[in-house]
Amino acid sequence: MNVADPLLITTSYSVxxxxxxxxxxxxxxxxIYVNDSYRLVPISDTGLxxxxxxxxxxxxxxxxxxxxxxxxxxxxMNFREVFHAIMLFLKESSPAGDKGAxxxxxxxxxxxxxxxxxxxxxxxxxxxxxxxxxxxxLPDSRSRLYRFILYVIVIAAFIYILSKIMNPIGDVFYGMxxxxxxxxxxxxxxxxxxxxxxxxxxxxxxLRAWVETTNR
Amino acid sequence: MTAAxxxxxxxxxxxxxxxxxxxxxxxxxxxxxxxxxxxGAGKTTLMxxxxxxxxxxxxxxxxxxxxxxxxxxxxxxxSEQLLGFNQNMxxxxxxxxxxxxxxxxxNDKYNQMAGFLQIDEDKKLSQLSKGMREKxxxxxxxxxxxxxxxxxxxxxxxxxxxRKKIINSIIRWKPEDATILVSDHYVSxxxxxxxxxxxxxxxxxxxxxxxxxxGKNLAKALKNIMKKFMKGLRCMTNFGTLTNALTRxxxxxxxHLLVIDIIAILLTILYEVIKGT
Numbered sequence: 433m434n435v436a437d438p439l440l441i442t443t444s445y446s447v448x449x450x451x452x453x454x455x456x457x458x459x460x461x462x463x464i465y466v467n468d469s470y471r472l473v474p475i476s477d478t479g480l481x482x483x484x485x486x487x488x489x490x491x492x493x494x495x496x497x498x499x500x501x502x503x504x505x506x507x508x509m510n511f512r513e514v515f516h517a518i519m520l521f522l523k524e525s526s527p528a529g530d531k532g533a534x535x536x537x538x539x540x541x542x543x544x545x546x547x548x549x550x551x552x553x554x555x556x557x558x559x560x561x562x563x564x565x566x567x568x569x570l571p572d573s574r575s576r577l578y579r580f581i582l583y584v585i586v587i588a589a590f591i592y593i594l595s596k597i598m599n600p601i602g603d604v605f606y607g608m609x610x611x612x613x614x615x616x617x618x619x620x621x622x623x624x625x626x627x628x629x630x631x632x633x634x635x636x637x638x639l640r641a642w643v644e645t646t647n648r
Numbered sequence: 649m650t651a652a653x654x655x656x657x658x659x660x661x662x663x664x665x666x667x668x669x670x671x672x673x674x675x676x677x678x679x680x681x682x683x684x685x686x687x688g689a690g691k692t693t694l695m696x697x698x699x700x701x702x703x704x705x706x707x708x709x710x711x712x713x714x715x716x717x718x719x720x721x722x723x724x725x726x727s728e729q730l731l732g733f734n735q736n737m738x739x740x741x742x743x744x745x746x747x748x749x750x751x752x753x754x755n756d757k758y759n760q761m762a763g764f765l766q767i768d769e770d771k772k773l774s775q776l777s778k779g780m781r782e783k784x785x786x787x788x789x790x791x792x793x794x795x796x797x798x799x800x801x802x803x804x805x806x807x808x809x810x811r812k813k814i815i816n817s818i819i820r821w822k823p824e825d826a827t828i829l830v831s832d833h834y835v836s837x838x839x840x841x842x843x844x845x846x847x848x849x850x851x852x853x854x855x856x857x858x859x860x861x862x863g864k865n866l867a868k869a870l871k872n873i874m875k876k877f878m879k880g881l882r883c884m885t886n887f888g889t890l891t892n893a894l895t896r897x898x899x900x901x902x903x904h905l906l907v908i909d910i911i912a913i914l915l916t917i918l919y920e921v922i923k924g925t
Binding site: 437438441442445446449452453456457460463464467468469470471472473474475476477479480482483484486487488490491494495498502506568569570571575640641642643644645646647 | 662663664692693696699700701702703704716717718719721722724726728729730731732733745749750887890891892894895897898899901902905906909910912913916917920
């Protein structure tokens with residue numbers, strides 16, 4: 433067995449675990465919005481929405497820390513070789529005199545990942561809540577078929593609108609590739625946060641006025 | 649006497665069908681009111697509208713003079729079906745959730761009711777029979793110090809003995825100044841404890857008073873015996889405790905995933921070791 437394998441194996445599984453956890457947390461988020469057990473809690477819809485989103489973020493942070501802990505344990509199995517590999521990577525990634533840019537880019541990347549996760553959950557909620565609200569206006573019969581068609585239409589409309597809004601962000605990434613400036617990462621994060629804010633306002637409105645819990 | 653529930657000009661449509669039309673209803677404080685009607689008449693919908701979980705209605709619904717969503721939820725205890733919880737969750741954890749998110753939830757009161765209704769807290773939700781589940785739902789709903797209790801068909805599909813226990817617990821643990829709206833198909837089961845009945849028919853309300861022969865005096869006498877359990881606590885949920893409760897649920901999901909992750913990592917490493925040797 434290659435001595436670096438434990439870390440490699442742990443990291444490989446990490447990617448899978450992050451993806452599955454993201455989906456499971458998103459599913460849990462959406463269940464909370466349409467369930468009596470949570471919607472009956474005496475708190476405003478804004479409060480419930482914020483608490484739900486915050487809990488999703490905290491739970492993903494928990495996952496990140498556990499994965500780091502797993503990585504450290506795996507790395508400890510062959511500390512020297514891993515340490516050498518990390519130092520080599522750092523040396524290649526940040527040429528002498530450009531350490532500030534490297535750290536800036538690293539934090540920018542972490543921030544962008546976190547913001548992107550929040551943005552994705554919010555977007556999933558928006559599609560779900562719009563569909564749930566509209567479903568109440570459809571005829572009861574063949575509701576599943578209508579619901580499916582509605583999901584397709586809402587997702588297509590969402591992607592179209594999002595692409596219009598996100599074009600500037602695309603330009604930013606293009607600029608980053610050309611200018612190699614890590615500031616673009618922060619700009620992209622801010623842009624995503626602004627869009628997330630707008631989507632959240634729509635989500636809270638839908639929760640307050642239209643989206644009801646699933647009746648048994 | 650002040651109104652516990654006041655509904656004016658309520659209209660509610662869903663899936664292009666009118667469910668409730670021009671509903672006007674006032675229920676006085678301290679009453680036990682039966683909400684009767686056929687299947688699909690709109691009993692549950694009316695309760696869901698009062699509880700604030702059904703949306704898109706026209707008209708006005710006031711509960712204990714509260715009109716805001718959060719304020720109404722704070723004064724209403726609705727017997728929800730516990731479908732939001734993992735069915736493998738132990739009852740003690742569900743009770744813990746209620747304790748966390750409802751400031752007016754009384755653990756002492758719950759323990760008394762759990763003893764009376766013989767609810768086994770070590771059991772998982774999925775292990776409960778229909779009757780036992782209904783007892784748990786009633787137990788949790790009545791353990792709150794709410795102003796209005798909405799009990800949605802608490803006797804559906806359960807045996808006679810359990811029905812009697814549930815009826816007794818409603819009488820025994822009802823705060824004197826609280827109002828209970830209990831829905832059922834038949835009046836005979838709960839008639840002895842009712843002050844009034846409200847009938848839903850043709851999407852609207854027909855109201856009748858219950859004759860005294862149904863045992864109103866007996867119900868009042870029993871209610872007076874148990875009037876000591878009242879403590880008024882204004883129910884305002886703390887954002888932090890809700891976030892905490894929701895995070896615990898998500899972390900539980902992630903923990904299950906982590907167990908699989910660790911097993912997969914260990915098995916892969918073991919495989920590599922065996923392959924290496």
